[in-house]
Amino acid sequence: MSDLDETLTGALTRAATDAPAAHGLAERARSRRRRRTRSRGAVGVTAVAAATVAVITGAPLVLSTSDDGGQAQPAGGDDGGWHTITMSVEGDAILAELPAGWGALDTAECRFPVTAYGPEGTDPCAVPQPLVVRGSANADFADLPGTLRHDDEWSGYVLTGPAALMVSDPERATARRILASARVEGEDEVDLRAWTVARPPTKDVHGQGDVITGTLPTGADVEIEVHPGYPDCDPGRMPATRDRNLWTASLCRDRAVTVTAPTQSLTDIVAASVRGY
């Protein structure tokens, strides 16, 4: 061993003493596993509960984009350079809208070569790239699809066909639009230029007066239905599933909420925006 070899071993050994404590580590791992299990398993129970309630009530309140309480953003004719790209994922053509100046990133020389897109000048090897498209079969996500989280940036993912699209962007609206636009070739294009916060009329469900809101595009055929709750409903959200030509996602707590939209990604994005249910 050279002097540097021995010095390095000693320096690393000393540095390692700053590692986190192992006390309670097994319980912390169990706790994380319970959270993951709950977020994946509970949604199945929620789905049953929501479906049951829908049959019982039969007269849900429908929130629509015409709701006066919405905060519509202007939808000018100029789309600001947004354009649609087509990607091939496991043999399927996947489409998505990108902002002006965004294009494919060459990640061939990166440690993790992936299909990625971003603004011109983006470091193609810096993870996370602004948009990454991968097959979803081996995906390992902690959150449900459609959830947008803010850390340093707004990040989230959606599923469509065999693909998972993952976005990280400083602007929430940009991340939301890219994700909501993902669709399999053959599905109808949705106008995502303007979004509104829709909320229910003053009449509530079974005396539960809390306002329920959802954020949805004004130019799309999206519905949010509110039903009376189901006593044993396990709180949670069920990701979108196909229902004939539409997609439906369900949420449940003291009330059940269903979101119906033309594409899987848009359904999950809108469902994740529902508050107050």
Added chain:
Amino acid sequence: MNAGASGAPPDFDTWVAVRGGALLRLAYLLTGSAADAEDVVQDALVRALPRWDRIARAEDVDAYVRRMVINAHTSWWRRWRRRETPIAEFHDSSVPPAVDVDRDPVADAALWQACRALPEPQRTALVLRYYEQLEYREIAELTGVREGTVRSRVSRGLTALRASYPPPVVQQRSPR
């Protein structure tokens, strides 16, 4: 730590209590961050937990879980998703490896900082080589690259450290 004296495989909690500290120290050196180290180790343990009965019967449980920690560290998915579990600052109260008291803590800190600044593949190779004391062949198996690549990473890492980390100045006694 593998099968106990009774021949029974170690249960999850017992194994983690004994080996968790070493995993966290390795993860800390790999990631350079206490929070990331906790995240990486928890990620590996979450995956190990439902399969523990099978893992505990492995010939070398320590090596198996260590590989899971390294895989978790290099996982693309972990890099993409945000950390799940912000934790309070814990510091290891268990018995750490002995540190030579005659060593210069300032020089050690400088070398550690230089090591943290290395490209991640080089730092991983150096940590596995000089902290875990693994053979090049073992590092190649753990990181999924050829042995020659490991040797190259170690060599380039050491070269970079030599360039950025000056050796301690030998105090010359002036003649009286």
